[in-house]
Amino acid sequence: MSGSTIIPWVVGNWKMNPLQANAEQLIHDLKQCFSQVEISAQSCHVGVAPVSIALLNVQDQLRGSMINTVAQDVSRIAGLGAYTGEVSAELLSDSGIQFVLVGHSERREIFSDTAEVVKEKVKNALSAGLTVIYCVGESLEQREKGHAEQVVLQQICDIAAIVQAEKWQKIIIAYEPIWAIGTGKTASPEDAQTMHAKIREGLSQITAEGKNIAILYGGSVKPENAVELAACPDIDGALVGGASLNAESFYQIAQAFAKTK
Numbered sequence: 001m002s003g004s005t006i007i008p009w010v011v012g013n014w015k016m017n018p019l020q021a022n023a024e025q026l027i028h029d030l031k032q033c034f035s036q037v038e039i040s041a042q043s044c045h046v047g048v049a050p051v052s053i054a055l056l057n058v059q060d061q062l063r064g065s066m067i068n069t070v071a072q073d074v075s076r077i078a079g080l081g082a083y084t085g086e087v088s089a090e091l092l093s094d095s096g097i098q099f100v101l102v103g104h105s106e107r108r109e110i111f112s113d114t115a116e117v118v119k120e121k122v123k124n125a126l127s128a129g130l131t132v133i134y135c136v137g138e139s140l141e142q143r144e145k146g147h148a149e150q151v152v153l154q155q156i157c158d159i160a161a162i163v164q165a166e167k168w169q170k171i172i173i174a175y176e177p178i179w180a181i182g183t184g185k186t187a188s189p190e191d192a193q194t195m196h197a198k199i200r201e202g203l204s205q206i207t208a209e210g211k212n213i214a215i216l217y218g219g220s221v222k223p224e225n226a227v228e229l230a231a232c233p234d235i236d237g238a239l240v241g242g243a244s245l246n247a248e249s250f251y252q253i254a255q256a257f258a259k260t261k
């Protein structure tokens with residue numbers, strides 16, 4: 001147990017997975033794992049982010065469990081209207097979804113979500129009352145050039161202008177070095193801690209809430225490295241991709257944070 005008052009968060013990002021039959025099995029297994037008494041919502045917040053077409057079904061099936069349902073993305077357009085294919089923050093909120101990932105590196109890199117677009121998404125999500133898991137992280141090239149901190153702190157600053165003082169409590173940061181996502185490479189706990197401490201310092205300069213904002217680490221987190229990561233004072237949880245598709249692995253990661261923090 002550390003002295004921090006932040007309850008850790010462990011969130012599984014299912015990305016464009018799995019097929020429905022496998023999702024049914026995964027949800028069944030997750031419910032079974034998380035019904036064990038070792039973890040409670042007081043020791044660790046837990047969420048899973050399914051594909052958008054499965055959000056309501058997953059939410060329904062997880063009702064009564066400690067697992068929250070998280071959207072993987074939100075439209076940069078607010079409200080309702082003629083925007084084919086889009087899902088707005090208001091529609092998410094109207095469906096009872098309270099959490100959303102914004103700025104994941106796959107959105108930024110593959111779908112050209114610029115800093116401006118990401119900012120609009122954060123703004124809309126907050127206006128609709130959602131909690132935003134805001135993803136930041138540097139590329140390998142940026143790290144090798146020694147620009148990692150500057151890139152990440154700039155991504156934090158990008159949203160500073162549009163997050164009103166009272167809304168910082170609705171922000172969770174996920175630091176995900178792009179070179180560690182889905183590659184099996186993890187930042188060393190020391191490197192991750194160093195970046196998390198810098199992020200904490202940056203946030204504290206922006207808002208009095210800085211010390212209370214959860215900063216999650218993401219990038220090939222698995223049961224084998226979760227305990228070490230959880231032991232770092234400024235790592236308040238994990239955003240988990242691949243390993244979240246296995247209920248037992250995901251549970252073990254959550255357990256590591258619940259027990260260590």
Ligand code: PEP
Nearest residue numbers: 181182218219220241242
């Ligand atoms: C992610 O997609 O946010 C992620 C961290 O993926 P993985 O755990 O597979 O690296």
